[in-house]
Amino acid sequence: MNKSLLFLKKFWYLILPFIVLAIITAIKEARTEDLNGDPYIFWAVGKKFLNHEALFEVIPGTQEYLYPPVAAMLFQILALMPFPVAVGVFTFFNFVAWMLLIILAYEIVAHYFPNDKIKLAVIVAIVATLRYFWHNIIWVNVNELVALMSVSGVYFYLKKQEKIGLGLLTLAMWTKVMPILIIGIFFIKKPVHTLLTVIGFTLGLFALIVLFRGFDQAVQDHLDFWNIAFKPFLLEGRVYTYWIAFGISATLSKLLLTHPDLNGMHYNIAELSPQIVGKISLVMRLVILGTTYFYVYLTRNRTNISLLAIIMAYLTILLVAGVSWEGHHVVLLLPVMGLCHVLISENHHKMKAVLIVFSLLVGLATSDILGHNISDYLQAYSLITYFVLFLYVTSVWLGIREITFSKSA
Numbered sequence: 001m002n003k004s005l006l007f008l009k010k011f012w013y014l015i016l017p018f019i020v021l022a023i024i025t026a027i028k029e030a031r032t033e034d035l036n037g038d039p040y041i042f043w044a045v046g047k048k049f050l051n052h053e054a055l056f057e058v059i060p061g062t063q064e065y066l067y068p069p070v071a072a073m074l075f076q077i078l079a080l081m082p083f084p085v086a087v088g089v090f091t092f093f094n095f096v097a098w099m100l101l102i103i104l105a106y107e108i109v110a111h112y113f114p115n116d117k118i119k120l121a122v123i124v125a126i127v128a129t130l131r132y133f134w135h136n137i138i139w140v141n142v143n144e145l146v147a148l149m150s151v152s153g154v155y156f157y158l159k160k161q162e163k164i165g166l167g168l169l170t171l172a173m174w175t176k177v178m179p180i181l182i183i184g185i186f187f188i189k190k191p192v193h194t195l196l197t198v199i200g201f202t203l204g205l206f207a208l209i210v211l212f213r214g215f216d217q218a219v220q221d222h223l224d225f226w227n228i229a230f231k232p233f234l235l236e237g238r239v240y241t242y243w244i245a246f247g248i249s250a251t252l253s254k255l256l257l258t259h260p261d262l263n264g265m266h267y268n269i270a271e272l273s274p275q276i277v278g279k280i281s282l283v284m285r286l287v288i289l290g291t292t293y294f295y296v297y298l299t300r301n302r303t304n305i306s307l308l309a310i311i312m313a314y315l316t317i318l319l320v321a322g323v324s325w326e327g328h329h330v331v332l333l334l335p336v337m338g339l340c341h342v343l344i345s346e347n348h349h350k351m352k353a354v355l356i357v358f359s360l361l362v363g364l365a366t367s368d369i370l371g372h373n374i375s376d377y378l379q380a381y382s383l384i385t386y387f388v389l390f391l392y393v394t395s396v397w398l399g400i401r402e403i404t405f406s407k408s409a
Helices: 002-010 012-032 038-050 069-079 083-112 119-138 143-158 162-176 180-189 191-213 215-234 248-256 274-298 307-320 326-345 349-363 372-380 383-408
Strands: none
Touching (some): 038 191, 069 162, 069 215, 083 119, 083 143, 083 326, 119 143, 143 162, 143 180, 143 326, 162 180, 162 191, 349 383
């Protein structure tokens, strides 16, 4: 972290206004946030956790709660404060998490390219993902927290502090499930070590919940999570067709199923049955999962986990999840930064130019710049998902070239 700390010290005049913006935004959100958004759900579920109440009963006036019990255990920290204060504190935390994620992504890419200047890749990644971080900040959401857990887990693992890394990844997994796909790449490299470590940390987290809630309530919390939140997506094919839902399942459903127009905009291009669309989605997601882990398997004997393997795993999370909201895409910071610099280092100038242009165009395609009508069309037709697919295909292409070259060398 020495390089990052020196950077922060050198460019203090950029950090200072960032902190001022964080304080102003935190105060604004604390004064204006109402009882209908995600932060109120987090705060109210934290209260439920403290008061030994059922976690997954719908809170009147809000959406359903779909996070694991470990997340509720963390949310009790918010519940110890008055709601407006909790909103302000969490908003400020999201700014801090944003800065830390930039530092961690930089450190991870620099770990693979220790003698390279990666300034261009860092700038492109920050601009390309600014919209997703700002989305989390103004909606006071939890995605930066989960991203911080998982990316810091990867960082510590690469720095040979594997137990700390796997501990953070286990915490991320039991806060929002999908980081299990990151753990999967370490499992393929060291199956027994990874499995035993993750099981150990999992039992530790369960013991903490038992300590707070008692054994019977802790078991019931996990059964409720399975039946109410996880099972519908995993086994019953639940899909969101909201215009701001992304990922393979949501995008196919938006395009190929009948659903209400958005502000008079008809954005599905076909009217297939949910069963057919579900099968297409399943095949595509299995192909992506299989491709990712086959590449990890082929590169498992290297001293370090391949950077492309880490990038593919994060992109796979966004593509195969039951739903990927816009805010989930904060994890694109590392893939964009990593792919951009891999292309630079390997002199793929045309692909580098395409990636930079596509990244910046999608990153800047917001309603503030394009207006609501054009922005709504791009969201409804899932431009973000096509961008993630482009990044994934690029990483696979680079992986194939890398493996082919190593075999011929």
